[in-house]
Amino acid sequence: MATEARKPPSQFWARLRGILGGHAGWGGFAFQILFVAALAWVGYEIFANARANLQAQRIASGFGFLSQTAGFGVSQSLIPYSETDTYSRVFLVGLLNTLLVAVVGIIFATIIGFIVGIGRLSPNWLVARIAGGYVESVRNLPLLFQILFWYLAVLGALPGPRQSISLFDKFFLSNRGLVIPKPLGEGGLQVFLAAVAVAVIASIALRIYARRQLFKRGRIIVIWPYVIALIVGLPALAVLSAGAPVTFEIPQLKGFNFSGGLRIVPEFVALVVALSTYTAAFIAENVRAGIMSVQKGQMEAGASLGLSHGATLRLIVVPQAMRVILPPLTNQYLNLTKNSSLAVAIGYPDLFSVFAGTTLSQTGQAIEIIAITMGVYLLISLVTSAIMSFYGWRINRSLGT
Amino acid sequence: MAGQGRLIEPTCGKLTWCCWKGHTMKRISVGLIAALAVGLSCQAGFAQTLKTVRDRGVLSCGVSQGLPGFSSPDDKGNWTGLDVDVCRAIAAAVLNDPAKVKFVPLSAKDRFTALQSGEIDVLSRNTTWTVSRDTSLGVNFTGVTYYDGQGFLVKKALKVNSALELNSASICVQTGTTNEQNVADYFKGNNMKYEVIAFGTADETVKAYESGRCDVFTSDISQLYAERLKLANPADHAVLPEVISKEPLGPLVRHGDDQWFDIVKWTLFAMINAEELGVTQKNVDEMAKSTKPELKRVFGTDGNLGEQLGLTKDWVSRIVRAVGNYGESFDRNVGAGSKLGIARGLNQLWNKGGIQYAPPIR
Numbered sequence: 001m002a003t004e005a006r007k008p009p010s011q012f013w014a015r016l017r018g019i020l021g022g023h024a025g026w027g028g029f030a031f032q033i034l035f036v037a038a039l040a041w042v043g044y045e046i047f048a049n050a051r052a053n054l055q056a057q058r059i060a061s062g063f064g065f066l067s068q069t070a071g072f073g074v075s076q077s078l079i080p081y082s083e084t085d086t087y088s089r090v091f092l093v094g095l096l097n098t099l100l101v102a103v104v105g106i107i108f109a110t111i112i113g114f115i116v117g118i119g120r121l122s123p124n125w126l127v128a129r130i131a132g133g134y135v136e137s138v139r140n141l142p143l144l145f146q147i148l149f150w151y152l153a154v155l156g157a158l159p160g161p162r163q164s165i166s167l168f169d170k171f172f173l174s175n176r177g178l179v180i181p182k183p184l185g186e187g188g189l190q191v192f193l194a195a196v197a198v199a200v201i202a203s204i205a206l207r208i209y210a211r212r213q214l215f216k217r218g219r220i221i222v223i224w225p226y227v228i229a230l231i232v233g234l235p236a237l238a239v240l241s242a243g244a245p246v247t248f249e250i251p252q253l254k255g256f257n258f259s260g261g262l263r264i265v266p267e268f269v270a271l272v273v274a275l276s277t278y279t280a281a282f283i284a285e286n287v288r289a290g291i292m293s294v295q296k297g298q299m300e301a302g303a304s305l306g307l308s309h310g311a312t313l314r315l316i317v318v319p320q321a322m323r324v325i326l327p328p329l330t331n332q333y334l335n336l337t338k339n340s341s342l343a344v345a346i347g348y349p350d351l352f353s354v355f356a357g358t359t360l361s362q363t364g365q366a367i368e369i370i371a372i373t374m375g376v377y378l379l380i381s382l383v384t385s386a387i388m389s390f391y392g393w394r395i396n397r398s399l400g401t
Numbered sequence: 402m403a404g405q406g407r408l409i410e411p412t413c414g415k416l417t418w419c420c421w422k423g424h425t426m427k428r429i430s431v432g433l434i435a436a437l438a439v440g441l442s443c444q445a446g447f448a449q450t451l452k453t454v455r456d457r458g459v460l461s462c463g464v465s466q467g468l469p470g471f472s473s474p475d476d477k478g479n480w481t482g483l484d485v486d487v488c489r490a491i492a493a494a495v496l497n498d499p500a501k502v503k504f505v506p507l508s509a510k511d512r513f514t515a516l517q518s519g520e521i522d523v524l525s526r527n528t529t530w531t532v533s534r535d536t537s538l539g540v541n542f543t544g545v546t547y548y549d550g551q552g553f554l555v556k557k558a559l560k561v562n563s564a565l566e567l568n569s570a571s572i573c574v575q576t577g578t579t580n581e582q583n584v585a586d587y588f589k590g591n592n593m594k595y596e597v598i599a600f601g602t603a604d605e606t607v608k609a610y611e612s613g614r615c616d617v618f619t620s621d622i623s624q625l626y627a628e629r630l631k632l633a634n635p636a637d638h639a640v641l642p643e644v645i646s647k648e649p650l651g652p653l654v655r656h657g658d659d660q661w662f663d664i665v666k667w668t669l670f671a672m673i674n675a676e677e678l679g680v681t682q683k684n685v686d687e688m689a690k691s692t693k694p695e696l697k698r699v700f701g702t703d704g705n706l707g708e709q710l711g712l713t714k715d716w717v718s719r720i721v722r723a724v725g726n727y728g729e730s731f732d733r734n735v736g737a738g739s740k741l742g743i744a745r746g747l748n749q750l751w752n753k754g755g756i757q758y759a760p761p762i763r
Contacts (some may be wrong), residue, residue, distance in 0.1 A: 057518060057656040059539030071582045072598040083585040156612035175613045176571060255569035256559075256616045257596065266614065267598065344576075345605060347598040353576065358599060361510040361577030364538035366517070 009345050012136040020233035028160060029115060050367060065363045066091070070233050072358060075351045076265050087359050094351035095376060101271055101350060102337040108276035109336060110329075113283025118313075131284065138280035144342055146278055151270035158266075161257055172249055175266065181248035182262040188238065192245035194239035199230040206230075251344070270338065279336045283329060290325035291317060322395050328387040341377075408458065425645050449496065450661035451521055451711050454516040459501050462488035463521035466506040466602055469627040470735040470743075471527045471547075476535050480504045483546055483734045484525040484725040487652050490668045491523060493729045494716045494721035508602050510577030513538050516655055523665050527621065529579045534653075543666035547735075548646035548747040548756060551624040554629060557639050559616060564643035568593040569711050573615035573727070575606045583646040607631060619672070621648045626741050660711050667710060672716045673759035674699065675726035677750055680717075682725035699762050706762060717762070 021029035054061045055079060066088040101322045119131035134149060138146075159165065164174030172179040205228075210221040239245065242316055252263025295370050302312030341352035356373040360366055454460050464472035464484055472482040478501075482489075489499035505521050517539055520722040527549075528534075530542040551616045555561050564587070574581050576599035588595045598615060600606040607628050618625070622640060624709035628634045652669065654662050675681075678699065680688050689700040701714030709715060724730055729752070732738040738743060749755025 054539070057517070057539035058536075059656070060537035070586055070601075073581075073585045073588075073595065075596055075598050083589055152612055153607065156609075156614065160613050256567075257569050257571060259569065259594075342600045347573075347600045347609060349599070349606070353599070353601075357510050357601065358576045359582065360584075361513060361532075364513050364517070364534075366514050 018136040023331060038280055039135065045187045053365070060363070060365060061368065063368060065359075065365055065368075068363075070359070070362075072362075075347070076268060076349055087363070090354050090359055091351070091372070094354040096348060097354075098337075098340055098343075098350055098351040099380070100349070101268065101275065101340045101343070105272050105275040105340065106333050108272065109283055111330070112276060113288055113332075114279035116280060116284035117287025118291070120200050120284060121291060135284050138277055139285075143274065143278050143339055144345060145275040146347060147270060147342055150274045150276065151266065155266040155270050161253060164253075170248075170251075172251060172265045175261050176257055177265045179251040179258045179261045181247040181250050182278050184249055185319070186244055186247055187224075188242035189245040191238045191242035192235055196231075196233040199234040202230050203227045231385075267343070267346050270346055271343050271348050275336050275339060277341075279332050282335075286325050286328040286332065287321070289328075290323075291320035293324045294320045295392070319399065323392070323399065326392045326395065328389060330385055333384050333388065336382055337384065410711065411738060415600050426588055448657045450666065454495055456538070458496065459490040459763045460488060460523070461501050461503045461505060461521045462491070462525040463505050463507045463512055463515055463526055464488065465526050465606070468624060469630055469743045470623065472504070472525070474504075481734065483730055484527060484652070486672075486730040486734065487525045487546060487669060488523065490646055490672060490720045490724045492664060493719045494668055494712050495664065497719060499723035508577070508599065512539065512577075516540060516653065519655070521663075522661070523652055527624065527650045528653060529621075529648045530566065530651055531579060533635060537658045540653045541656060541662050542651050542653045543662060544669045544759075545649040545757075546672055547623060547650045549621040549623050549648035549650050551619060551646040551648055552644055553579055553608070553641040554618040554625045554638055555616060555641060557637055561641065564641045564645065565591060565593075566700075567595070567617060569595070570616040571596045571598065571614065572617045572619055573598055573600065573606045574619050575603050576601060578620070579646070579648065581618050587645045592730055593728055603628065619632060621650070623735065623741075623743060626743060627735075630711075630740060636726075662693045664712065667721060669760075670671050670725075670759040671699075671720050671762065672724070672727040672730065673750070673757055673760050675721045676728040677718065677752070677759070680726055682721060685718055689715075695763075736748060 017025055017029070020030070021027065024031070051061070067086050068089045069084055071083055072095055074081055074090070076091045076097060078100060079089075081093050081095060116134055119127050121136065122128050122131070158173060158175040161172075161174045161176050162205040164176075164179075166172045171180050201214055203223075206223050206226060210223050213219045213221055236387065251258040251263075262321045272387040278293050298316050299312055301366045303309075303314045315363065340350055344353040347353075351373060356369055360369045363369070402493060409556065462485075464480065464482075464580070467473040468482070470482055470501070472480060472484040474480050484502070488502045492502045493499040504541075505515065507515050507521075509524060512524055512526055512528065513534070517520050524540075527547070528542075530545065531547075533540055534540065553564050553565075553567065554722070557635075567588075572595055574584060574597055579744060581597070581599055584595070584597060591739075598609065600609060603620075603624070606620075607618060609615060609631055618748070622644065625640050630640055632638060642664070652665055654665050675685075678688075678696065680696075681700075689702070690699065694703070698706060699717050701707050701716070701718075705714055707716035710716065713719070728745075730747060731745065733740045735743045745755060747756050749757065751758040
């Protein structure tokens, strides 16, 4: 008579207990519920107390102020803005200015950081010492000091607009910023843009095709002559057939300032230069650490395969180093974005300056405005983190780990 | 007492979070801290300012970060100025000692939040009285210490004689001021283009103007004269004749404490009345013995007007002994007896051709 194996007791409750309470069991679960309830109660008390206080003092509250007229001017705006626009428009103007500084700053910081980081490992004595000196001096000085240095000492020393330094009488550099001719769209613009788009897409397709051929059949196709022909040829053809895509509006000195043309204000330049050079010093150290984390044997293996020094770095060392570089690099990008709020010191109209500054003091609605501003900075940081995580995930996948 | 009726019982006395000090990064943090403080602090603290100040033994007074004539520290760290005298007069009336004041320097943009959150008891910082500030910020203006107007400071080398010639100019202004909005109104109203660069503090604004980033520095005219003193060559700069706005400057207090509102209001009125009655820092003790009915009321030898305010009978003598009357304070800080040398103008008493006028003490 075969004896049937006894069914194991149901693990359901034990498993649930483990999930909810961890090692402490049901008691731990009860404690967690109590903790969350206490947290919710504190949060509610803060909210209710703030509301009662605001009402008792008759301080305006709510988000109605966003549709009121702002009534003040802003020196730089990526979207059309005038004094008669609302506070919500001011918010948008400030947000875009913050994003502009952050994006441009991140690009420059990355480029400078990688160059300096690799330079510090260079076998050339002078290059390595210069890179080392840069890192040690820049990262050890306070950022606010550096911003003021660039703004007041460097850009502030430029001549006034009437004595500005000019190049071909079309580009002008003064303490009001850099003024350059402004491209104005003409009839041929659409055809021109379409031609550029077609050329770029065709070049990418060509490259994908060439890589496939290389991996599948081992055939090397030289594509760069075709790519150049496409990218130069197609737009040139478009200009010949449809006319010039743009004409340039030349800036002219009228009254106190230049009128016409595009102007890059010194506040923006000072902020971008200070933020990117400062952050680059930290990125350089991250890059150096990343490269040093790759074993020396990898470099030698590349050399023994007959790859050049540059190709070994590009194809073997850097992809492996990226895994180490990426997490601290994300931190630096977040730091740069958050540090951009120091703009208020030099009058650059970023989100913190025009919204959490001017708008706050005009409306007095500190709680709402600080909450919105904190929320926005948090959102920018989370999005940056998400993009970098995705990039890190792709690197790890391609390295097969 | 006036304030007691509005008293709300404390429900969270320990959560008050308003005693934050520290100087570095103040500009960045003060808005945030103050926002939290408004949320967390208790109503009870706001309804009894007089008691709070007496218990603490020190008046906490919000002033500017250094504006000669109105509120600025000298080389020994003593604060002087017209706005500072108002703080000292309140301390003299309430605590019988004009030295018991803690001065809290605030930028234009942080000043209201500091008052709302309870960090300071009174804000005496060349602040313009407007309807939007009076209604939506949870504050009450208590009077006018100085009738001002907005003007423009330019370099003489630019050879500009009128504000109407400023089309296309770059203008430096301090953020969080009425000046920022007035300049927008003025240029738009006159169909002129302009570029405005707004800085966080007065010092940064003036520095940018001096470096040539701006053609014009705009502010209240009294401030233009005061800031011009700080420039390398004051004589190279001129104030344009146009006055583009009304800027009545005065002290302000929080909503919700009528008694404190009355005390701050009548402290300034006492200074102005003292000038009108000819009471000065020198003759105050002599005048206090007067038998004139009007002076007996003022000095508390007849009636108890001071006690009705929550102060003592000799409140006016305390104030005048500490800082002098309004005219003395004006002359010493901004007028003929000071470096600024500003004429009394509108700030002359009503019976001498100006518009300074205080309700009577009776």
